Amino acid sequence: MKNNIIRLAKELGFAIPQMNVNGLIWIEGVLKAAENQQSPIIIGTTDKNIEYLGGYEFILNTIKNKVQAMKITVPVIVHLDHGLSVENCKAAVDAGYDSVMFDGSQLPIEENIKQTKKVVEYAQLHDVLVEGEVGAVGGEEDGLIGQVKYADIDECVALVKEAKLDTLAPALGSVHGKYQGEPNLGFEEMTIIRNQVDIALVLHGASGISNNDIQRAIKLGHAKINFNTEINISWSKQLRDTLDENKELFNPQKILKPSIQAIELTAEKIIKMCGSNHQSKTLFKKNGDEKLWS
Template sequence: MSLVPMTELLKKAQQGHYAVGAFNCNNMEIVQAIVAAAEAEKSPVIIQASQGAIKYAGIEYISTLTQLAAEKASVPVALHLDHGTSFAQVVQCVRNGFSSVMIDGSKLPLEENIALTNKVIEVAHSIGVSVEAELGKIGGTEDDISVSERDTLFTDPSDAERFVREAKVDALAIAIGTAHGQYKGVPKLDFERLKEIRKRVDTPIVLHGSSGVPEEAIREAISLGVCKVNIDTNIREAFVAAARQVMEQNPNEIDPRKMLGPAREATIAIIRGKIQIFGSSGKA
């Protein structure tokens, strides 16, 4: 099947009280692994491209690889821009076939974030492309986007209510204690804040920086209304660890397929585990 809008997946997730996994890709093997894992679990899936992925692989390669994977898949697949930084970049992704985009105006004042988001919505919704926005700052580093711990701000529930009232986004990423990258300790999520936001906002809620969050915390967040869970760091860890093991065991190996093949299999395994936690197995 062809790529589907993210909205289609998240509406069903919200109704079914589960979450759809959004997994970041950087190369062909990871794209293949994401779709293979979704196929094995019979789960809908979102493939994401971050700033770093676009810079490394090129937007045309990512789009073409994902569209081919989606066409061959029996499960619904969305292609999503993760943390879009500008209106121009969003337009570029839309032109290259992305079925969903995120505009990250979280560093802007609330009014400016709303205005930028509405500008993106006007273009994206006119051709059926979903839009995610972010309110509040999520700590850590996501490729070229970094927020220091002292500047991390949790999402204000009243701001969230106003945001979705004035900008009709398809999904809203909120800050409740997660962080991008590897955690220094065990993250503690602000579930009371999530409950209050859920009371005020009916828009599907997104949890960024979910690698390293304990399984029970992820399940709790989903039970309280999170419909999309982003995973990147765990994928990198599994992929690199498997490739490194081959190189350490066979230092004279020169066939990249002997390294990337096991890395792809390790990635499939980690993604299948996440899908099971998110509750989307069998929901395709």
């Protein structure tokens, strides 16, 4: 079952990248990269973008149809990123999402636990994974704005144990969007949290973090790492270049094709950084069940 995938990645010592989509061409570029690299992939849809993307059912079915049309053979998990409410998380579960994140990081820890538990109890009925968050990831991306606030270790442990989470995103110095200066990740805190909770950790705001720091975070229990800004920068740069090179160009396919390729190439680089390339067969073998992703 799909709920094994992140746990198995943690056991095997790599991370599965989550790449957020902002439209159909992101889906195509990310899926091509995953298939080329034979990597499991998590496609994220940020809750603040759901209305723009057409609603939970529409975007989920669009991704599923694209997977089928492209004959994708690697495991694809569709995830609700930064769920804004318990009701929204339930709506994503009802639509058929594989995984949801309830973002209660702005709430007092007692309320965060209370609300997250509601999501977990509902999601478990449908075999859906739940991710929770403690602390605050800084920066701005997809309408999410925040100042960096390191996660409290005791609160992390309480949220995991009381809400019975599948994955935990402890905010430890990463930011959404572009970094101003060098990232300052809390590796000491990661070590303590890893030693106190027996679930996979999630790193948000990974675009711009060095390969060495990504590898260190993976060794400290991060088995899901989220990317968005890096892909969007590559896409937008290529789009500008294409239009600048031929100011008379108006054919949509000729304009968009190079930008899809830019998404694909950036996604492949991310996959290799996370070490998930060529891991699909390993996961099948580890699980001993070819219906792992059904």
